[in-house]
Amino acid sequence: MIAHPLILRVAIATPLRRLFDYLPDDASNLNNLQPGLRVSVSFGRRKDVTGVVVALSNQSDFPYNKLKKINHVIDRHSVIGSKHLSLLEWASNYYHYPIGEVIFSALPSALRKNNPITKYDEKFWGLTKKGVAFEAGLMKQAPKQSQLLKYLQERKIPATEEEIYSIYPRSKQSLLSLKDKGLVTKKTAGDSDNALKINKSPFKLNKDQKSATNEILKSIDNGSIFLLDGLTGSGKTEVYMTLMESVIRAGKQCLILLPEIGLTPQQIQRFKDRFEVNIAIQHSGLSDTERTQHWLAARSGKAKIIIGTRSAIWTELANPGLYIIDEEHDLSYKQQDGFRYSARDMLITRASRDKVPVILGSATPSLETLYNVKKDRYKHLILSTRAANAKPPKYRLLDIRGKKMHGPISQTLVDEITKHLNNKNQVLLFLNRRGYAVHLFCHSCGWKAECTRCDLPYTYHKNINRLVCHHCGVTKRHIEQCPDCNEALLLMGHGTERIEEVLSSLFPKATISRIDRDTTRKKNAMHDYLEKIHSGEIDILIGTQMLAKGHHFPNVTLTGIVDADRGLFSTDFRASERLAQLFMQVSGRTGRGVKEGTVIVQTYNPEHPLFQQLIEHGYNYFCNSLLQERDHSSLPPYSYMVFLRAEAHNSNDAKQFINDATMQLNQLTNNKLLLFGPIPALIEKRSGRYRYQLIIQSDSRKSLHAQLDNWLENLEKSKHSKKVRWSLDVDPQDMA
Ligand code: ADP
Ligand code: ZN
Numbered sequence: 001m002i003a004h005p006l007i008l009r010v011a012i013a014t015p016l017r018r019l020f021d022y023l024p025d026d027a028s029n030l031n032n033l034q035p036g037l038r039v040s041v042s043f044g045r046r047k048d049v050t051g052v053v054v055a056l057s058n059q060s061d062f063p064y065n066k067l068k069k070i071n072h073v074i075d076r077h078s079v080i081g082s083k084h085l086s087l088l089e090w091a092s093n094y095y096h097y098p099i100g101e102v103i104f105s106a107l108p109s110a111l112r113k114n115n116p117i118t119k120y121d122e123k124f125w126g127l128t129k130k131g132v133a134f135e136a137g138l139m140k141q142a143p144k145q146s147q148l149l150k151y152l153q154e155r156k157i158p159a160t161e162e163e164i165y166s167i168y169p170r171s172k173q174s175l176l177s178l179k180d181k182g183l184v185t186k187k188t189a190g191d192s193d194n195a196l197k198i199n200k201s202p203f204k205l206n207k208d209q210k211s212a213t214n215e216i217l218k219s220i221d222n223g224s225i226f227l228l229d230g231l232t233g234s235g236k237t238e239v240y241m242t243l244m245e246s247v248i249r250a251g252k253q254c255l256i257l258l259p260e261i262g263l264t265p266q267q268i269q270r271f272k273d274r275f276e277v278n279i280a281i282q283h284s285g286l287s288d289t290e291r292t293q294h295w296l297a298a299r300s301g302k303a304k305i306i307i308g309t310r311s312a313i314w315t316e317l318a319n320p321g322l323y324i325i326d327e328e329h330d331l332s333y334k335q336q337d338g339f340r341y342s343a344r345d346m347l348i349t350r351a352s353r354d355k356v357p358v359i360l361g362s363a364t365p366s367l368e369t370l371y372n373v374k375k376d377r378y379k380h381l382i383l384s385t386r387a388a389n390a391k392p393p394k395y396r397l398l399d400i401r402g403k404k405m406h407g408p409i410s411q412t413l414v415d416e417i418t419k420h421l422n423n424k425n426q427v428l429l430f431l432n433r434r435g436y437a438v439h440l441f442c443h444s445c446g447w448k449a450e451c452t453r454c455d456l457p458y459t460y461h462k463n464i465n466r467l468v469c470h471h472c473g474v475t476k477r478h479i480e481q482c483p484d485c486n487e488a489l490l491l492m493g494h495g496t497e498r499i500e501e502v503l504s505s506l507f508p509k510a511t512i513s514r515i516d517r518d519t520t521r522k523k524n525a526m527h528d529y530l531e532k533i534h535s536g537e538i539d540i541l542i543g544t545q546m547l548a549k550g551h552h553f554p555n556v557t558l559t560g561i562v563d564a565d566r567g568l569f570s571t572d573f574r575a576s577e578r579l580a581q582l583f584m585q586v587s588g589r590t591g592r593g594v595k596e597g598t599v600i601v602q603t604y605n606p607e608h609p610l611f612q613q614l615i616e617h618g619y620n621y622f623c624n625s626l627l628q629e630r631d632h633s634s635l636p637p638y639s640y641m642v643f644l645r646a647e648a649h650n651s652n653d654a655k656q657f658i659n660d661a662t663m664q665l666n667q668l669t670n671n672k673l674l675l676f677g678p679i680p681a682l683i684e685k686r687s688g689r690y691r692y693q694l695i696i697q698s699d700s701r702k703s704l705h706a707q708l709d710n711w712l713e714n715l716e717k718s719k720h721s722k723k724v725r726w727s728l729d730v731d732p733q734d735m736a
């Protein structure tokens with residue numbers, strides 16, 4: 001290290017695991033330079049790259065005269081506060097992921113480029129006092145202005161120019177005219193929303209809700225962690241909102257994470273109806289501009305509620321008061337590629353750093369969370385009754401061995417469906433597999449239709465009459481005759497399209513809707529389906545796990561789990577946990593109204609302990625026995641894991657890379673870690689690449705992580721690493 005005058009240590013979005021040293025430009029006032037500022041620098045051959053200053057220093061590994069000056073400072077103020085910056089550094093260390101990539105993935109994508117932040121500052125249009133009271137209908141001469149004014153009045157909160165133009169294209173002139181009349185003004189993000197209007201809950205909290213709320217309120221000023229454990233429909237969201245009210249009244253902000261599927265417009269509306277405050281939304285459906293504006297509102301403290309999916313965890317809050325993660329067990333909280341973080345674990349880390357309480361909500365908590373409850377690290381709060389007095393469903397395990405079947409549906413299930421439909425109720429059938437048939441094969445010579453890139457069977461989709469590979473997305477023309485022997489090919493295994501076909505012929509008068517990824521691609525499709533379900537237009541719903549979560553279907557009285565056996569015999573040690581969660585979540589759709597619900601479970605393995613324990617003793621009992629198993633075999637949460645994942649076109653390259661890596665890690669750690677590999681991934685070949693893993697395990701988190709950085713540095717230099725794509729997965733959640 002050599003001592004120098006002021007040096008800027010800059011993070012740049014590159015896979016290199018380090019910061020880069022630059023000198024200030026001549027124009028900058030040195031006193032204004034600070035961590036969190038964005039700067040433009042030349043980097044390699046690129047002349048204008050955006051960087052974020054992470055630290056100021058007087059030392060560099062490089063001689064002073066080798067250091068380049070930055071081009072210029074992009075913003076007047078930092079875009080990341082020092083506390084948040086240190087959280088990002090923590091994440092980079094913990095996940096062993098390059099600091100530049102971590103910092104840039106935490107910025108809204110508009111700010112990853114070098115346009116100044118002020119571009120996003122002043123684009124909100126809101127009403128003036130005069131505008132709020134003005135009778136829009138009076139502006140007969142100016143219909144466009146009248147429309148705009150009405151829109152803003154109904155909306156109550158200011159709108160971005162983008163939002164306005166998307167509804168009223170080319171309305172800039174009308175906006176300006178309204179401004180001249182003193183009816184609207186242009187504002188900085190969220191200015192006007194200092195107004196704090198919180199509406200009353202329509203309900204009185206029940207006993208469980210009240211005691212949970214009180215318990216959390218008692219320790220609202222320290223970073224306690226709560227598991228709010230309640231069946232779907234037990235009123236968790238009401239508890240969240242009651243607590244949010246007191247946090248917001250105290251001038252603080254709430255961050256709420258929802259699973260990808262849970263963040264529907266209806267869900268957001270529920271919060272908007274209750275809280276007429278500035279609400280920042282963070283999910284991938286927003287435009288870059290909107291997302292940046294909401295992000296700025298969160299940072300500045302103007303937004304009182306920040307609500308979003310996984311990536312919302314990276315939103316900086318000026319004044320956090322409460323963290324909530326709903327359906328904490330949901331797999332969508334774990335990023336499965338690139339920077340593989342867990343939003344749930346990060347939220348808990350944030351909570352302890354910020355001394356802010358965090359609520360983990362779930363009807364089916366993860367084993368990690370239940371384990372932490374056992375260890376008294378989390379407080380367990382239970383909502384035992386369903387809020388609106390609905391009863392839990394009745395289960396019926398249906399042994400379908402040798403039974404009369406209509407495709408995937410047994411006669412017994414058909415009879416039950418008939419009964420429920422006759423009683424004017426709705427029926428939900430669950431099968432976690434879209435398409436028509438899962439195999440296309442030749443009975444005579446054994447030929448199978450397989451994707452050559454994945455070596456796995458194609459799924460036949462009848463609607464488009466094509467074969468689709470569900471692993472890499474490739475599609476292919478459907479064929480009816482065996483290419484080898486010309487015999488007619490057979491279709492085996494059922495998907496949701498097949499159930500739809502069977503039921504349509506059995507129940508020609510019923511309205512049947514299939515809800516899966518294929519039928520909900522269009523923007524409002526899911527919303528339209530949900531409306532139709534609620535209005536009672538739909539009699540039978542067929543769906544994949546899209547339907548399993550979060551939604552309220554008060555008139556569904558019968559749920560059929562068509563193929564409960566899938567996943568019973570997986571080699572992934574988390575498979576039973578996931579299956580149990582899915583099982584409970586699907587069942588939770590039933591009987592949410594006043595009517596009692598029934599769940600029929602079709603299985604070829606009725607004696608399997610998973611069903612027996614779940615149905616007879618419930619989810620918590622089942623998880624306790626799973627925890628004992630994990631304890632005996634020293635699996636997480638009783639130990640810690642990291643995966644090294646590698647894939648290559650040539651399977652030997654991938655295996656060789658893992659073998660070398662294993663040797664190196666053993667050397668670095670004196671064989672202190674448990675290493676298993678190369679183990680083929682559950683999907684061993686995908687898109688033409690062979691995929692292998694090294695499982696690294698230890699019962700001490702510290703020793704597990706101690707040598708990883710050195711090891712990764714070696715791996716990056718190793719000659720095999722050029723031939724493979726590889727990545728590290730800390731606290732992996734699946735073996736796919
Ligand atoms: P969860 O978040 O656990 O799924 P919700 O908070 O969404 O549960 O509540 C489920 C339903 O019960 C909602 O329709 C909600 O409006 C209603 N509800 C919640 N709390 C009460 C209460 N104390 N009294 C009556 N109804 C309630
Ligand atoms: Zn054949």
Ligand code: ZN
Binds near residue numbers: 452470
């Ligand atoms: Zn494929």
